[in-house]
Amino acid sequence: MFQFKLVLLGDSSVGKSSIVHRFVKDSFDDFRESTIGAAFLSQTIKIRDTSSDSTEDTVIKFEIWDTAGQERYKSLAPMYYRNANAALVVYDITQQDSLSKAQNWVNELKNKVGDEDLIICLLGNKLDLCDSSDNGDKRAVMTDEAKVYAEEQDLLFYEVSAKTGQGVKDVFQSIGEKLYQIKKEEMLSKKGRQAASAKDSVNVKLQRPSTNDPTSCCY
């Protein structure tokens, strides 16, 4: 089993916790309390490896860190996103402002983490408020606008609804597949160099080594 660390970032009440709960518990609460500090959840998914001969699915486990959104707590975020393999940067498609906050997060991740293997996914939430024609469309961020930005920045991009569940599983599935792909390539190249040592790759923890001083970014 592979294990990956994933972190959610984004402005307050764009639906970070709701997305995680939809994915992990397949539930939705209209009044989920605000996140203070961060919340931790984990969930496993199965990946079908089409290129390999094996018919068995590979199981990967996500360790998900869901963070507080308000900017006042921004200085704490590095504690959570350090060592992350993937980041979900969430905005609310009914709030134009939340996209620019998301873009700030993307910049910060690129500058501070600076890891090419870090997968960043831009995620527009609250799709349920936009699709139904009879209730009036509340959309404030056009799909194309976000999509163009995501392509420029080389991000994964999805629009989802934590409330209806639309698209949520797909996001984690595709992130999982991508992480698995990266991992496999890493292992293959390692195999190329050291043919013998790759056998023990099962149950490897994929977290990056911790830095020595976790407070460096906080205080």
Place this chain on the structure above:
Amino acid sequence: MSTKLLFCKAKTFIHPTKQAGDNVSGFLIITSKDDLSKQESVLTWIPESGLNRKQANFLNAADVRFGGSEGNLGSSKMDSSILIEAVGMPWSFSITLRCLYSLEFRQPSPNGWWHGSIILHSRSPEEDDTMPVLFFHDDICPSSKERTKRLNKSFTPFSDSGEIYWGGIDFRNAIRKLVDLQKTHVEPTMWLVNATLDDLRNFSPQQLEKKVNLSRDELDKSKSSWWDRLESAKWGVMSAIADATSKTGTFVGGLVKQHPLVKLAERNSDNPYVRKMLENPRVQEVQDDFDSARVYLAKWALGVKQQADMYQKNHEIDSFYRKLLITELNFDSKSDVQFTEEELSTALERKFPVTQQKWESFFDSQGRLSLTVNEVKDFIFHGGVQDFDTRKEVWLFLLNVYPWDSSADERIQLTSLKDSYENDYKNKWLTRVEHEDPFEEEYWRDQLCRIEKDVRRNDRDLPLYQFNTVDGRCPDPQGNLPETDENGDEHCMELKNPHLLALRNILVCYNLYNPDLGYVQGMADLLSPIYYIVRDEALSFWCFVNFMDRMERNFLRDQSGIRDQMIALTELCQLLLPNLSEHLNKCDSSNLFFCFRMLLVWFKREFEFNEVCSIWEIFLTDFYSSQFQLFFMLAILQKNSQPVIQNLNQFDQVLEYFNGLHGTMDWNDLMTRSELLFIRFRKVMNVMDKKKELNEEIPNSTGTQSSGIELHELDENGNEELVQLPSTSTYLRSLLSKNIVIQREGPRTKNSIR
């Protein structure tokens, strides 16, 4: 000013001599004056012979009325002339309830050998001698007969407390509605009135062992100042036999056990119905005197034994817990810093909650505190507040809206606070005009939006905040949850619930009150319990303002306030939990960042709402330290140190572990540990100070020899610098202070708006 009759019992006797013919019959009544507190109610005994026919009829009717009212006593107006005349009557006496020290309730014997009686003890010794023992002649008292009849009809000859009914129980139920009445563990017949914590601690089971051998003799001596010596002697002999029987199963015990009824009782000892039947006085009445005495003894023995077993069981758990705490918190028996028995007992006995009666007993007739603030805080710290209505008032004091030295009248005058809230803040907000600076305007709108978003999702599982309706009630009486509105999104709905609106209003007004800070996530969490308890928008606002004085440091933009607390906690941890501290170092977690949420909103997310209220009111007393939350946090660390040391070795794991503690912790246990950790900390600091002084006095002396005082667990690790730490650390020193730490947000600039 009219006099109200709150309680009346006819056929209460005093027995001036051994001769039944000399017995004097009278009425035991409790009266109150309209405008005085319950504590000022007066207990009076009036001889029947001194009353005229009209007066006697009135009281007899009252007795019957109370007897028929299922113990729900109510009150009725009374001609105060009865009380005035009573003063001159022979044998009569009266005492204000707040002057009572204790009451003894001595049950009647089921076979009628003797009547039930009460002995009143006054706070002033002189008065004590003037109050005779009162005997309840239930066999001729109309109200007692009526109650007995009713209870027997329903096959429950017991009062609510599980005792066999007798007239004294009516009296006890009446008086405990007026004053705080606590049963003592040492002497089950003895009840304390408005007991101080010292009294309660002295009468607690921990003290029982020392006193149990003495108490009977002492009490017998002290109460025999009247001619009820004979009664007392009988009572003493019976209880002594019962004790002996239960303990040793001697000859009398063997005799008793042969009795058929006892055998029946033993065979059916699990059957509560049979037990109740056997305890019914009527069942026992059918036996002849000798037999009934044996049954009575057997029952008594059984009861005493049960109580003894129960005590032993509790005591064993207690002493087990004691030993556990000593080993876990004292760490090392070689340590010079040990807990005294008294400190342990004080921390362990968190069992005397502040009831409404208790709270009222703290105040004099003007509604001014008659105890010191520290005594009151001791009560709150060690017992908590029991009921909701009392808690509201206590919190108004704890949050400094009511000054501790105010009178009831002065507190009523505080309505000016309400005006100030309405005029200075709420109106200012409602009549606010758009700011000319678009940047400021955007900021303001953003603040409103953030507040509303957080209020909307605040504690919505509590009934008070649950339904977004104008009256806050469930819109569908069938209990179905309301469908989302026509827009299909709860988050777009207008706020309607009056309590949610109040939370929003208070937070918006606080934004005007403290414009530099702004709204920060977590502040809604801090307001919610306050409003829940106070239930008044304006008063809650001022409570919140005062609360934020100490909590503002948690929300500063540069996080310096929360950082200071984490540093203090880190040093505390190094000092008191060195093993854990060392391990956290290895896990990259020595900054204790994982405590962030718990410290930020004072454990609100880790405990149930009611538990949070109990924890906060203890913190708010500042009884030991204004930063007691850090000792509570330390107790959580201490409690979890074994699993953490054994199983976790990475930053993320530690964070995950402490994030997942929600709903798994016993706050009472943690509070006991917190208190002991604080006491230990204070002692360590004292030792450090002494050591420092010694070193200064003898400049040449170095190291261990001169100090004479060693902290073994520190020295064994060879960490000399740790020893240096406490006396120099301002963080640690600040923990000894009871004054709250105030750290304010700096002026807001355009770069720091959110």
